[in-house]
Amino acid sequence: NAGVMQNPRHLVRRRGQEARLRCSPMKGHSHVYWYRQLPEEGLKFMVYLQKENIIDESGMPKERFSAEFPKEGPSILRIQQVVRGDSAAYFCASSLFGQETQYFGPGTRLLVL
């Protein structure tokens, strides 16, 4: 059973461009979480999604950031008009319905030039 997959693993963008980060949960998992780790800081919750629904987006910046988890395909975290402060490692995790253990992907390291 493949683990949580994220791509790309590394992403370089110039200021003002868009960044799209993808997360494929473990097989059978219907819950996806996105976390951000800024340089030299701890992990912070961003958003929790189930298929076709955003359940909790209390950690998402109000502007430029959006997330989706469509019925088919991976979850996408989209950052529009990136700024240098968006440079971070973005991790997604997935879990089974009703199960609390979250399984983490390898992360996407975003660098904004």
Add this chain to the structure above:
Amino acid sequence: KNEVEQSPQNLTAQEGEFITINCSYSVGISALHWLQQHPGGGIVSLFMLSSGKKKHGRLIATINIQEKHSSLHITASHPRDSAVYICATREAQKLVFGQGTRLTINP
């Protein structure tokens, strides 16, 4: 708002030593997680516990719900245990993380 504090922030020890990392939190929780982040950045879930004690190999995790405190112990530490260890509490469906403890085990 739940605050999660870990201590120490950095820990260096010799191979074979017994290691303890502490985690305190401020509000009642349903579960506490211990995670390991490797030097390459990947995150592995070590334990999820809501009471008592769990053991996996050389790792032991304990939690005291009344005192809002958890500990992660490593017996017979080895250089390959060098990593950042993170505790996290669960608030509804999201995790609130401590700042991590950077552990270095020297041969």
